[in-house]
Amino acid sequence: MQLLDGKKTSQAILDRLKIDVAQRLASGKKIPHLAAILVGSNGASQTYVNSKVKACNEIGFVSTLIEYEEEVSEMKLLDKIQELNEDMSVDGILVQLPLPKHISERKVIEAISVSKDVDGFHPENLGKMVLSEPEGFVSATPYGIMLLLEFNHISTKGKHAVVLGRSHIVGRPMSILLSNNSTPGNCTVTVCHSKTENLKEICQQADIIIAAIGQPEFLKADMVKEGAVVIDVGITRVKDSSKKSGYKLVGDVDFENVAPKCSFITPVPGGVGPMTIAALMKNTFKACAENE
Amino acid sequence: MQLLDGKKTSQAILDRLKIDVAQRLASGKKIPHLAAILVGSNGASQTYVNSKVKACNEIGFVSTLIEYEEEVSEMKLLDKIQELNEDMSVDGILVQLPLPKHISERKVIEAISVSKDVDGFHPENLGKMVLSEPEGFVSATPYGIMLLLEFNHISTKGKHAVVLGRSHIVGRPMSILLSNNSTPGNCTVTVCHSKTENLKEICQQADIIIAAIGQPEFLKADMVKEGAVVIDVGITRVKDSSKKSGYKLVGDVDFENVAPKCSFITPVPGGVGPMTIAALMKNTFKACAENE
Numbered sequence: 001m002q003l004l005d006g007k008k009t010s011q012a013i014l015d016r017l018k019i020d021v022a023q024r025l026a027s028g029k030k031i032p033h034l035a036a037i038l039v040g041s042n043g044a045s046q047t048y049v050n051s052k053v054k055a056c057n058e059i060g061f062v063s064t065l066i067e068y069e070e071e072v073s074e075m076k077l078l079d080k081i082q083e084l085n086e087d088m089s090v091d092g093i094l095v096q097l098p099l100p101k102h103i104s105e106r107k108v109i110e111a112i113s114v115s116k117d118v119d120g121f122h123p124e125n126l127g128k129m130v131l132s133e134p135e136g137f138v139s140a141t142p143y144g145i146m147l148l149l150e151f152n153h154i155s156t157k158g159k160h161a162v163v164l165g166r167s168h169i170v171g172r173p174m175s176i177l178l179s180n181n182s183t184p185g186n187c188t189v190t191v192c193h194s195k196t197e198n199l200k201e202i203c204q205q206a207d208i209i210i211a212a213i214g215q216p217e218f219l220k221a222d223m224v225k226e227g228a229v230v231i232d233v234g235i236t237r238v239k240d241s242s243k244k245s246g247y248k249l250v251g252d253v254d255f256e257n258v259a260p261k262c263s264f265i266t267p268v269p270g271g272v273g274p275m276t277i278a279a280l281m282k283n284t285f286k287a288c289a290e291n292e
Numbered sequence: 293m294q295l296l297d298g299k300k301t302s303q304a305i306l307d308r309l310k311i312d313v314a315q316r317l318a319s320g321k322k323i324p325h326l327a328a329i330l331v332g333s334n335g336a337s338q339t340y341v342n343s344k345v346k347a348c349n350e351i352g353f354v355s356t357l358i359e360y361e362e363e364v365s366e367m368k369l370l371d372k373i374q375e376l377n378e379d380m381s382v383d384g385i386l387v388q389l390p391l392p393k394h395i396s397e398r399k400v401i402e403a404i405s406v407s408k409d410v411d412g413f414h415p416e417n418l419g420k421m422v423l424s425e426p427e428g429f430v431s432a433t434p435y436g437i438m439l440l441l442e443f444n445h446i447s448t449k450g451k452h453a454v455v456l457g458r459s460h461i462v463g464r465p466m467s468i469l470l471s472n473n474s475t476p477g478n479c480t481v482t483v484c485h486s487k488t489e490n491l492k493e494i495c496q497q498a499d500i501i502i503a504a505i506g507q508p509e510f511l512k513a514d515m516v517k518e519g520a521v522v523i524d525v526g527i528t529r530v531k532d533s534s535k536k537s538g539y540k541l542v543g544d545v546d547f548e549n550v551a552p553k554c555s556f557i558t559p560v561p562g563g564v565g566p567m568t569i570a571a572l573m574k575n576t577f578k579a580c581a582e583n584e
Binding site (some may be wrong): 175 | 398414415416417418419420422423425428449450452458460464467468471472473478479480481482483484485487488489490494
C-alpha cells in the first residue's frame with residue numbers, strides 16, 4: 001500500500017508555479033492576481049480563504065481579499081463582482097461558499113466572468129468540462145484529484161472507476177473527467193448515490209473508488225477489492241476525547257481497515273485537501289496566461 | 293416484450309403541444325417561432341431539417357428555414373445568428389449539423405443566444421443540465437429518450453443503467469440525466485466506451501441499456517439480461533439487396549435476437565428518432581414561454 005501524499009504533490013505543483021511566475025516576472029509579463037471574496041465569519045470559510053491567500057503569497061501571485069459582513073446585500077456583492085470582472089488587473093475571482101441564505105449562490109456564481117471563474121462553478125465552465133474544451137476551468141477539487149492521479153502515475157485507462165456521490169462540486173465532475181478520452185481518464189465509470197442498490201457489489205468491482213458522500217468512514221474493507229486505488233474526498237469533524245482539540249478529522253473511508261487492501265490510498269487530512277489549493281493556483285495561472 | 297413506440301409517443305407529445313399552441317393563440321399570446329439554418333445540400337441534413345419544419349407546421353409553430361450554399365462564409369453565418377438572437381419574434385434557433393469544414397461548429401454553436409439554443413448544444417446549457425437548472429435546454433436526443441421513458445412509465449429509480457458511448461450529443465448527456473435526482477433518473481449509471489474492458493459483463497448487469505455508439509447490431513443477446521430495457525440510439529444504413537431502395541436502417545442493437553429478452557425495446561426506425569423531433573418542439577415551446 002502506498003499513500004497518495006496530497007501535501008507533497010501539492011507542494012511540487014506550487015514549487016513549479018513559483019518558477020513559472022518568476023519567469024513571467026523576468027520577461028516583463030503580468031503576474032497572476034487572484035481576488036477572493038469572503039462573506040461573514042464562518043470559521044471553516046476563513047480557514048479555507050486564508051490558505052488560498054497564503055498559497056498566492058508563497059508562489060508570488062498577487063492576491064486581494066475582500067471581506068464583507070454577514071449582512072451584506074446581494075446587490076452589493078454583485079456590484080463588486082462586476083467591478084472585478086472589469087478590472088484588467090484581476091485574473092481570477094472566487095467567492096468562498098457557502099453564502100448567507102439571503103444571497104443567491106447561483107446568481108453570484110453566474111455573475112462571475114466565465115474567463116475569470118477559476119473555481120469553475122459557472123455553468124458554462126461546467127459545460128466546457130463536459131465538452132473537454134481546453135480553455136474552460138475545472139473546479140478545484142476534481143481538478144486536484146486528476147492532478148494527484150497524474151503526478152503519481154496512476155494508470156486509469158480501461159479501469160473501472162466507481163464514484164460515490166453525484167454532487168455538482170465533486171461527484172458529477174469526477175465521473176465526467178474520469179470517463180473522458182484523456183490521461184488520466186478513459187475509465188469505465190459508475191456513478192453511485194443514495195438510490196443505488198447493490199452498492200457493495202458495485203464497489204467490489206472497482207479498480208478506482210472516489211468516495212465523496214460526506215459520511216464518515218462509510219467505505220468499509222469488505223467493499224474494496226484487493227489492489228484498488230481509493231481517493232477519499234470526505235472530511236468530517238468527529239468527537240475524539242483523546243485529542244487535545246476534542247475532535248479528529250475523518251474521511252468517507254474506514255482508513256485503518258481499507259488501507260491495507262489498497263495499492264494507493266489518500267490520507268485524511270493531507271490527501272485531496274491540499275490538492276484543491278494547487279488546482280486553484282493552476283487555474284489562476286491559466287486565467288492570467290489566457291487573458292493576456 | 294413491449295415495443296417502445298417512439299412514433300406514437302412523439303405524436304402524443306406533438307398533439308398536446310398543438311393544443312397548448314392553440315391556447316396561447318386564444319389568449320393572445322405569442323406563437324413559438326423556430327428558425328432553422330441549413331448549410332449545403334447534404335441529403336440527410338435536408339431530411340432532418342424538413343421533418344423539423346414539418347412538425348412546426350403541424351402543431352402551429354411559426355418556422356423560418358434559412359438556407360445557405362456550402363460555400364457560405366463563417367462570418368456570414370455568425371452575422372445571421374446575431375440577427376436571429378436580436379430578433380424578438382424568434383424563440384428558438386437551430387443550426388443543422390454537420391457544417392462544412394471551413395466553418396467552426398463550436399464558434400457557431402457558442403454564438404447562439406443561450407436562451408434561444410433549443411438544440412441545447414451551447415456549453416452553458418450543457419452545464420445547466422449538469423446542475424439540473426430547470427431553465428436550460430437539454431439537447432433533443434437525450435431529452436427525447438427521457439420523454440420516451442417518462443411517457444411509457446419505465447421505472448428507473450435505483451436501476452442500473454449502462455450507457456454505451458460518451459459522445460457529447462448522446463452518451464454523455466444520457467449518463468448525466470439518468471443519474472440525476474429526478475424522475476426519470478436516479479439510476480446507478482455506468483458509462484462505457486471504446487476503452488472499456490469486460491464490456492459484456494458490465495452490460496449483463498444492466499437493467500437499462502442505452503446503445504449510442506453507431507456500430508450496427510453491436511449489442512448481442514448474450515450481453516443483455518432477461519427483462520432489460522434497451523434503448524437503441526444508433527441508426528446506420530446497411531446494404532440490403534432484398535429492399536427496393538437497396539439498403540435498410542439498422543440500430544446498434546441486434547434487434548431480432550435481443551428483443552425477445554427485453555421487457556421494453558425501441559425499434560429502429562421509429563424509436564428514438566421521432567422522439568428527437570418532439571423534444572425539439574418542446575424546447576421551442578419552452579423558449580417561447582420563458583422569453584415572454
